[in-house]
Amino acid sequence: MVAALNNSAITESSTDEAIADAVRNIGNNDSTEVQNFANAFTTQALTKNPKLDATANSGKLGDVTFYEFTGLDSGYYLVYVTGGKEIQSSLVTVDADTTTVNLKSETPSINKTADKTTVNIGDVVTYTVKGSIPDTTGYAEYAYKIHDELTKGLDFVNNATGTACTDNKVAVKVAFTNATDAGKAPTEATLDAENNRKMSLDLSAWIRANQENKGKEFTVIYYAKVNKDAEVTNNNKASLEYGNNPNDTTTTTPSEAKTPTYPLDILKKKAGIAGATTEKLAGAKFKLYSNKTDADKNDDTKAIKVSPVTTGVAGNYVVDPTSSTTEFESVENIERKDYNLRVNGLAEGTYYLVETKAPDGFNKLTAPVEIKITKSTDTDVNKWTISKAGTVETDKIIDIENSTGSLLPSTGGRGAIAFAVIAALLVFGVAVSFIRDKRKEA
Incomplete structure (x- = not known):
C-alpha cells in the first residue's frame, strides 16, 4: 500500500493511523486520484511475492452479476474484479450493515x-x-x-x-x-x-x-x-x-x-399443357456462364467448370475449377427429387444457362436462359431465392421445357407452348383457305 500511495510523507515505518489518514485524504478533491491509487494498490496486491492474502474471495462468478461478502469487520477495503479486459478496482469504507460497490467489467471477447x-x-x-x-x-x-x-x-x-x-x-x-x-x-x-x-x-x-x-x-x-x-x-x-x-x-x-453457396436445380421436361403430368427428359446437355456475351457465343473457354459428384454418372454435378468439363447432362429421374439435374456450389449472382444438346426428338433452346441467385437478406440463410428471366421460382427449381416438331422454343418456358399453338392455328387457317380456293377454281 505504501508504494501505491506514492506519497513521500508515508514510508514503511509510518503508523497505521498515518497511512489511513493518507488514504482518506487522497479523494478529498480528486476522484481520479482515488481510482489511480486503487489501481496501483491492486497491482501491488497481485504482483507482490508472496501475494497478499485476500480477506475474502468470491471465486469464479460465471454469469452472476452480483456477489455479497458477509461477516466483514468495519474498515477500509480494496475490492477488485479480475478476468475482464481490465482489472476493475474500488476503495470502499465498510462502516454500516450494508455497503454496495458497483464495478463495471467487460469480459474478453472476439x-x-x-x-x-x-x-x-x-x-x-x-x-x-x-x-x-x-x-x-x-x-x-x-x-x-x-x-x-x-x-x-x-x-x-x-x-x-x-x-x-x-x-x-x-x-x-x-x-x-x-x-x-x-x-x-x-x-x-x-x-x-x-x-x-x-x-x-x-x-x-x-x-x-x-x-x-x-x-x-x-x-x-x-x-x-x-x-x-x-x-x-x-x-x-x-x-x-x-x-x-x-x-x-x-x-x-x-x-x-x-459463407453460403447455392445449388442450381433444373427440371428438364417435355413441353405440355399446364397441369398435365410432367414428363422428365434425360439426355439434355447444358453449359453455364456468368457473362451473357460469353453465353451468346457459347464460348467453352469461359463456361463454368464442373465435375460429376459420382464419376461417370450424370444428373448431379458440383462446380470444380480444376476440372476440364463444362457440360452437364440431365437424367430421367433423381430419387425423391422434383428436379432431374443439379449443379451445386454457386455464389450469389446472375448466370446464363445454354442448352448445347436437346434430348433426341426434341428441339434445342435457341437462346440462353437468365438465372439469378439472390442471398437471404436476414439471418436465415435459407431464405435465398432463384429466378428465371426475372420471375422468382418459389420451389427453387428452374423449369426448362423442350418441344418436338420444327418450331424452336427460345427459352424453354411456357411462352414457347403458346407460340406453338398459335403457329399451328395459323397453318390450319392457311390450309383451309387453300382448299376453298381450289374448290372455286373447280
Missing part, C-alpha cells in the same frame, strides 16, 4: 468476419478474428485460446492461394492494429488430429508478454477453402477460451461467419 458473403466451390475465404489484450496482472498462467470449427464444406488452408495444410498445422497471421508487438506472435495454429476442421490457437504466452499493450486491438487472419460438400448453411464458429487459471477457464459464445 469477433469473426469473412471477406466473402457467398462463395463458389473452389473459393478461398479469408477469416479475420479481432480481439484485444486483456489485463493479466498477477496471473502468470493466464490462458487465452481461440478455437474455430468449420462445417464440412470448408477446409483449412495455409494462404489465399489454397495451399494445403500439413502435419496438423495451419498458418495464421497475428498482428496489432495500431501497436508494436512486445512478444513473438505465433505463426501456426493446431488442427485436431481426429477432426482437421477444428483449430486451436494458443495466444496465452503472447498475451502475457504484451501487457504494455493492454486494451489494444489485434487481429488473427487465416484461410479456408470451399470444397465439394459446400451448402447453403456453410459457416464456421470461433470462440474464445480465457481465464486466470488454465484449469478453470471460461468459453465465450461463438462468433459465427456465414
Whole structure:
C-alpha cells in the first residue's frame, strides 16, 4: 500500500493511523486520484511475492452479476474484479450493515468476419478474428485460446492461394492494429488430429508478454477453402477460451461467419399443357456462364467448370475449377427429387444457362436462359431465392421445357407452348383457305 500511495510523507515505518489518514485524504478533491491509487494498490496486491492474502474471495462468478461478502469487520477495503479486459478496482469504507460497490467489467471477447458473403466451390475465404489484450496482472498462467470449427464444406488452408495444410498445422497471421508487438506472435495454429476442421490457437504466452499493450486491438487472419460438400448453411464458429487459471477457464459464445453457396436445380421436361403430368427428359446437355456475351457465343473457354459428384454418372454435378468439363447432362429421374439435374456450389449472382444438346426428338433452346441467385437478406440463410428471366421460382427449381416438331422454343418456358399453338392455328387457317380456293377454281 505504501508504494501505491506514492506519497513521500508515508514510508514503511509510518503508523497505521498515518497511512489511513493518507488514504482518506487522497479523494478529498480528486476522484481520479482515488481510482489511480486503487489501481496501483491492486497491482501491488497481485504482483507482490508472496501475494497478499485476500480477506475474502468470491471465486469464479460465471454469469452472476452480483456477489455479497458477509461477516466483514468495519474498515477500509480494496475490492477488485479480475478476468475482464481490465482489472476493475474500488476503495470502499465498510462502516454500516450494508455497503454496495458497483464495478463495471467487460469480459474478453472476439469477433469473426469473412471477406466473402457467398462463395463458389473452389473459393478461398479469408477469416479475420479481432480481439484485444486483456489485463493479466498477477496471473502468470493466464490462458487465452481461440478455437474455430468449420462445417464440412470448408477446409483449412495455409494462404489465399489454397495451399494445403500439413502435419496438423495451419498458418495464421497475428498482428496489432495500431501497436508494436512486445512478444513473438505465433505463426501456426493446431488442427485436431481426429477432426482437421477444428483449430486451436494458443495466444496465452503472447498475451502475457504484451501487457504494455493492454486494451489494444489485434487481429488473427487465416484461410479456408470451399470444397465439394459446400451448402447453403456453410459457416464456421470461433470462440474464445480465457481465464486466470488454465484449469478453470471460461468459453465465450461463438462468433459465427456465414459463407453460403447455392445449388442450381433444373427440371428438364417435355413441353405440355399446364397441369398435365410432367414428363422428365434425360439426355439434355447444358453449359453455364456468368457473362451473357460469353453465353451468346457459347464460348467453352469461359463456361463454368464442373465435375460429376459420382464419376461417370450424370444428373448431379458440383462446380470444380480444376476440372476440364463444362457440360452437364440431365437424367430421367433423381430419387425423391422434383428436379432431374443439379449443379451445386454457386455464389450469389446472375448466370446464363445454354442448352448445347436437346434430348433426341426434341428441339434445342435457341437462346440462353437468365438465372439469378439472390442471398437471404436476414439471418436465415435459407431464405435465398432463384429466378428465371426475372420471375422468382418459389420451389427453387428452374423449369426448362423442350418441344418436338420444327418450331424452336427460345427459352424453354411456357411462352414457347403458346407460340406453338398459335403457329399451328395459323397453318390450319392457311390450309383451309387453300382448299376453298381450289374448290372455286373447280
